[in-house]
Amino acid sequence: MPLTPDNSKSASPVKIERVVEDLFKVPIQLTRAPNSKILCDAMIQELDQIRTETPNGKPASWACDVYTTISNNCNLHERPAFQELTNFLMEGLKKFGETMAYPLAENNLRITQCWVNIYQHGMSQEIHNHANHIMTGVYYVKAPPNCSNILFHSYQADTMIRPPIERDTPYNNVVASYSPQPGDLVIFDSSLRHSVQVNASEGERISVSFNATM
Template sequence: MTQIESLFATRLYRARLAKSGSALDPQELEASCYSIAEDDEAGQDWCEANGYPGYTSYASLTDLPWRFPVFKAMVKALDKHVAAFAEDLAFDLEGRKLKLEDLWINILPQGGMHASHIHPHSVISGTCYVAMPAGTSALKLEDPRAAMMMAAPPRFKDARRELQPFIYLAPEVGEVLLWESWLRHEVPMNMSEDDRISVSFNYSWA
């Protein structure tokens, strides 16, 4: 009898960030992102010095929840999602909780992109989506086994989802995606004329 099964799953968590009627108003969140980007001269300088398209607060601000109540509400919602994902992953946290390590804004204009990367020293990473205009880039996730497939032939384009070398996800405004921080991912070039806005974050085992 032949038996084939899938092993070593890579889990992805996807949900609405908050229930309707909550304090997380998408328009307020978008306005807050633009307000911070306009005032953050250190972040603007970092983006220019490093050839970063658009704006990110990653290297300049660590206090977004203090600056605007909408980010404080976001973290409160994220804590619950991350706890649920950690439970699904069967993490033995020894009675402790995963805690927010950092939270930052990403504003990608037309032509902007985020190259493939991971998030070292963190346990769970993710992104909340604030503005996703029509035609903007999806999130691209890479099969973590890719580096070990030295002599493997390419997959058929219609291969089963769990066998695809890359998965493209088109999140909606108000959604949150979570993954383990070692999972390599990228944002391909934004082909929309409008800004793609997101808020990314890391949780560590404090």
């Protein structure tokens, strides 16, 4: 769509109507389980068991410091104790799929990986995305006050020229921050890059992450 430049501050006597269209929206879906307190308490017990039996599986390519089972125990959604949480994650994925108009009835929507990340004080996670998947999500089991936010990085964040800006607007912002609460479920496109800020709280930040395809 051709856009007409804004000449309202111009000395030109010619009045030109201005049109700005928002293109290419990026959805971040936020939901919370109705029984989030009970569900989180149950998951904390199960995850305590998992971490006693699973050494840190942090890939060698990760520069960050975090406990994760992404490489050595990443089918947590198949554990019996995860059934209620898995059902909730699947409902969230269906909702996100509806937003994207994916033909869910014709496809086999499924979680392909599910693991836990535990951030002690001072831990974080670098910018990354989840290649070869369609949808990615995070369920927050523990998120103490002032613990780290999840950051989402615009697809335009790596443009080679970042001109100076006078103020933040929805058009020049390339990073969005979300402060999680226990019981929150965040789902987004797997290609969207994201990171986790340094956990500034003294408490543990525990999240269950998952990838889905169809």
